[in-house]
Amino acid sequence: MPMQLRIWKLWRSRTRIPPYLPQASRSFTNIAYVSKACRMSSSRAYRVGETLTPFLYPFISESFFVPARCSHRFRLASINRRCNSSIHTSNVAQSPPVPLPESTPNDRLAHLDPSPDNYSLTPFADRCILSLHAGSGGHGCVSFVREKYIEEGPPNGGDGGSGGNIYIQAVQGETSLHKLARRGMIKAGRGKNGQGKLKGGERGSDILITVPVGTIVREISRHDPIAEAEQAQWQAEWAGESPEEETRGNWRRDKWLVFPGLLPSKLARIEFPKLPKARRSHLAAIQPQAPIWLDLDKHMEAPMLLAAGAMGGLGNPHFTSQDYGRPKMATKGDEGMRLVVQLELKILADLGLVGLPNAGKSTLLRALSNSQARVGDWAFTTLQPNVGTVVIDDHKGRPAVAQRSRNGQHRVNFTIADVPGLIEDAHLDKGLGLGFLRHIERAAVLAFVIDLSAGDAVAALKLLWKEVAEYEAIRGQELNSETERRMVTWKPSGLNGSKKSSNQSDIFEATPEPLPAITMSPISQKPWFVVATKADLPDTQSNYQALREYLETVKSGKQPHPSGRKNAWTRKVQSVPISAIRAEGIGAIPEIVIGLLDEKA
Ligand SMILES: Nc1nc2c(ncn2[C@@H]2O[C@H](COP(=O)(O)OP(=O)(O)OP(=O)(O)O)[C@@H](O)[C@H]2O)c(=O)[nH]1
Numbered sequence: 001m002p003m004q005l006r007i008w009k010l011w012r013s014r015t016r017i018p019p020y021l022p023q024a025s026r027s028f029t030n031i032a033y034v035s036k037a038c039r040m041s042s043s044r045a046y047r048v049g050e051t052l053t054p055f056l057y058p059f060i061s062e063s064f065f066v067p068a069r070c071s072h073r074f075r076l077a078s079i080n081r082r083c084n085s086s087i088h089t090s091n092v093a094q095s096p097p098v099p100l101p102e103s104t105p106n107d108r109l110a111h112l113d114p115s116p117d118n119y120s121l122t123p124f125a126d127r128c129i130l131s132l133h134a135g136s137g138g139h140g141c142v143s144f145v146r147e148k149y150i151e152e153g154p155p156n157g158g159d160g161g162s163g164g165n166i167y168i169q170a171v172q173g174e175t176s177l178h179k180l181a182r183r184g185m186i187k188a189g190r191g192k193n194g195q196g197k198l199k200g201g202e203r204g205s206d207i208l209i210t211v212p213v214g215t216i217v218r219e220i221s222r223h224d225p226i227a228e229a230e231q232a233q234w235q236a237e238w239a240g241e242s243p244e245e246e247t248r249g250n251w252r253r254d255k256w257l258v259f260p261g262l263l264p265s266k267l268a269r270i271e272f273p274k275l276p277k278a279r280r281s282h283l284a285a286i287q288p289q290a291p292i293w294l295d296l297d298k299h300m301e302a303p304m305l306l307a308a309g310a311m312g313g314l315g316n317p318h319f320t321s322q323d324y325g326r327p328k329m330a331t332k333g334d335e336g337m338r339l340v341v342q343l344e345l346k347i348l349a350d351l352g353l354v355g356l357p358n359a360g361k362s363t364l365l366r367a368l369s370n371s372q373a374r375v376g377d378w379a380f381t382t383l384q385p386n387v388g389t390v391v392i393d394d395h396k397g398r399p400a401v402a403q404r405s406r407n408g409q410h411r412v413n414f415t416i417a418d419v420p421g422l423i424e425d426a427h428l429d430k431g432l433g434l435g436f437l438r439h440i441e442r443a444a445v446l447a448f449v450i451d452l453s454a455g456d457a458v459a460a461l462k463l464l465w466k467e468v469a470e471y472e473a474i475r476g477q478e479l480n481s482e483t484e485r486r487m488v489t490w491k492p493s494g495l496n497g498s499k500k501s502s503n504q505s506d507i508f509e510a511t512p513e514p515l516p517a518i519t520m521s522p523i524s525q526k527p528w529f530v531v532a533t534k535a536d537l538p539d540t541q542s543n544y545q546a547l548r549e550y551l552e553t554v555k556s557g558k559q560p561h562p563s564g565r566k567n568a569w570t571r572k573v574q575s576v577p578i579s580a581i582r583a584e585g586i587g588a589i590p591e592i593v594i595g596l597l598d599e600k601a
């Protein structure tokens, strides 16, 4: 018996070859590798990568060799490592795992006291001025039929295409006007020129301006060539002047287009027909009345037309007559209308946070929502409004706040607007106040955030209400002047048929019919409550007690409303002491907000 075979048999009698080795592996020629594999299997080794074994015995993998007893522990260890969990099994790995820090309450609250650099800032603009150019019309075409045996065919020039329209749409999801502010000028496409074979020009491309819900559009100026031409014509009629006639050699080059192949000598002899009346697009009828003042406070399902494109010019077939069978002229397209409008965004949030600088508004917003608003221990940390959403029902169990129905629907969240802090005389544009007060104007409910550690809480509340009331008065004046401006419209007296001999200023009359009133509820009639924050700091209890007593007297009517306004809302005034930085006491806020929102609805 060969030596090797004898060794094999001897070894075989002492060890048991595992049944999972293939038949080939048991063969004599592979004995060295088999014995090695067996050694590894019997010693429960895990290191398989160093040898050729994985290639020769691919079925012997690491997982295969991991004993059932240990595999569970290994899995646990790897999960622990991945999840950074502190759970670990000490006898599994060769080297003991590094103990991971346990999550403490401080970690959970870390985002409420972030470093001043830890914040996210989205580009934001709440005002912009836009110059809108509706598309001009394409020119009509001068063309004639040219076919075999038809030497001088009839005219077949197509009309020019009309210019593109400008539409506006308020959509949910848009939050800022910064993109529009960067553009400044927006032009719709010009209509294409007409072509031979009676082919009309293509329409100019339309423009859709999407703005956030809560945007106000105000017209600053407009240049409407057609309206101006009509007005000039009426004025000429009123003054008894005969309209300028096109004569031979004297034709309006800005209106007519002539056949390019025409010799100048012939051109001088051409008699131009009467210039057709300026045409308006049929869409112009649904344009908002001038001057435009739109309050886009709801999500719009369909866009709204702001400026209709101008009409295209007429092709030469329009000017055929008995005397003139082959007209060599077409009209040019009309110039598009231009509008300069101001857009102003007033954020529509359910809850507006009003407070002095450094009161803790942004910290409160962070505590209630996922907002990454900037927090810092200095005044005017917040320089632009932040909006956060508080989810009260994520459809994953019992809602955070008992659901109530609003318009037959269940409220699943509400939004909070955190605006820069107000200082005394903010209504006179001191600090950053006036520019941002308009964002709380639209909030359904106001929360006055008062820092209990920063002196008299009642005085702070009165100061805030005074500024809000002053702003309300200014806004009321603006609205009145806006309404007056809308009441005065341009109306040439020549339209009435009676020619007045008075001076020119008489042609502007006030329309007798009143425009619909611009409705905006007074800020003092909004439901409100007080969030007394920084209650974790020492010596703040007495301050809170005084605030609470003051609010009780306001509620009972013994003291006037802090704004000094009559008929102001005081019915359910209340205060909540909280520590935003420790997220203590904030649980009551959603409940109060939902209660006040439902009451308002
Ligand atoms: N102790 C304590 N500190 C707080 C609390 N809330 C906020 N702060 C601190 O107060 C400072 C101002 O907080 P902010 O949230 O930035 O205040 P703000 O009202 O947004 O300030 P402006 O944006 O400047 O108007 C920060 O240093 C916060 O850590 C609180 O409940 N307790």
Ligand SMILES: [Mg+2]
Pocket: 361, 362, 363, 374, 375, 381, 382, 418
């Ligand atoms: Mg802030």
